[in-house]
Amino acid sequence: MVTGLDEALAAVEDGMTIGVGGAVTAGHPMALVRGLARRGVRDLTLVVPTGGIEVDLLIAAGCVRKVVGSYVGVEGLAAVGPVFRRAVQDGAVEVVDLDEAHCVVGLRAAGHKLPFMPWRGGVGTSFPQLNPTLVEFDDPVRGEPLLAIPALELDVALLYAEAADAFGxxxxxxxxxxxxxxxxxxxxxxxxVDRVVPNDVIRRHPERTWWWREAAVVHAPFGTHPYSNAAITSDEEHLEAFVKAGRAGGDALEEYLQRHVHGPADQADYLETVGIRRLVSLMI
Amino acid sequence: MRPASRNELFAILLARDLRPEDRSIMVGANMPMARAATVMANMTTHPDARILIGLGVHALGDGRRPPGVHPFLFDPRTLEADALMSQARIFDDADSPDVFFVGGLQVDQRGNLNLFGIPDGNGGWKMRGPGSVALATMSTNCRGYYIVMPSHDPRTFVERVSLISALGDQSERDRLGFPGGGLRLVVSPLGVFAPGADGNLEVVTLHEGVTPEALQEATGFPLPVSPDAPRTPPPTEAELLFLRERVDVHGTLAE
Incomplete structure (x- = not known):
């Protein structure tokens, strides 16, 4: 079903566990993230396998209680997400540390409706000490020490795709x-999605369809900005400006949020704040 | 010619050390020097290897256009490839990659690495790091892995890391039956290091202009080094030219 951004996000309630897709600097559904930040939901648990500024933005907007994942940062621009780092060091936000592979098998366990999946990576490290939901056990078949990675069950997954039809x-x-x-x-x-297409466009390349069940489809062109998708690179200047504001906190961060998150009425309005010259320069 | 930047030196040292049996080589986020090393090796010494750079799997041995070294790992230009690197599937084949590269906040005498952060001792964080990404899994399974440390001082080279993201300690790894071959090298701005027979880090080579005293002073644990310790062979003109003109064409490593 094709729906407006705010209607789609109405599914997100205070205290829910929300998965945000994408990885590091690519494919994060940033239009949805900004929409969520505007709505001001509270006490979310974010599941972000390898997260970026979507985590910082939602923390800055006061939406987050807990972050579950293997990484929050902006690669070479910020070794650690600036707002994330401060909130965690202040004790305002809790981190549940996972290895990147734990995210894969934890999500799989949830998809399989299993309580956990076994994994070796993390044995002999500080993972079980930092994250007590990871349980050390002896493999009942071969007797090796392994970790039980609990299912990562999500209330809502916020994802990005290049195109979708009205059937999801x-x-x-x-x-x-x-x-x-x-x-x-x-x-x-x-x-x-960047494009909502008729079903016959989908049917020309069914092998590309990676999600085919019910979904709320939200049209948001350039919606991964400032992150990349297959057609645009990441916006390094914008990310740098965010990192600067995030590190400064206070008024600088508030100003960023006003300008890029709370101020714009919709995604088109947001793109105006970025500017057409910048957007065109990102197209590969 | 402009002398090698720190990251150019790292790229050349890593490319030199790859082993003939390394068939698939993968690089994670925030390691552009390792991306350059991998592309360089694939175009020269390792034409048969598959390299996993960003979103794609590449084999450049027969002269295909290299994917370039961009500031960010997951650049859409890396989608022009032999196959796609899917995070959801990469961990399904524990025999691949053979080689991985990691960075960290702290490395210790036993080769353990910390990317979690520094705990405050009361359940909170004195300094929170980015998280451990895939360090634990990759270091457990890979045939070999490299640690790249952008700084070398008593806070980064410590006797014992505050937390362990990747278990380097070979005796612990043996006890736990890890399938992977373990830590190969640690490279830092001062030198190249590797675990010795007793599992403690030892000097392999010292970089140009680094004295044994300066090295010991910058290291938070005893690092035996003789006055005539071997020097790191500096990058050759040919290596630097190839790196700059064929691999790092955008100058990402130049600083």
């Missing part, structure tokens, strides 16, 4: 990161 058939150009697993782990799926 979504197609990515590229890898789709862990997004398909996230969809299967979630009770409800919202897919942000």
């Amino acid at each position: 058939n979504a197609q990515v150009v590229g890898t789709g990161h862990m997004d398909g697993l996230m969809g299967a782990a979630a009770k409800r799926v919202v897919v942000q």
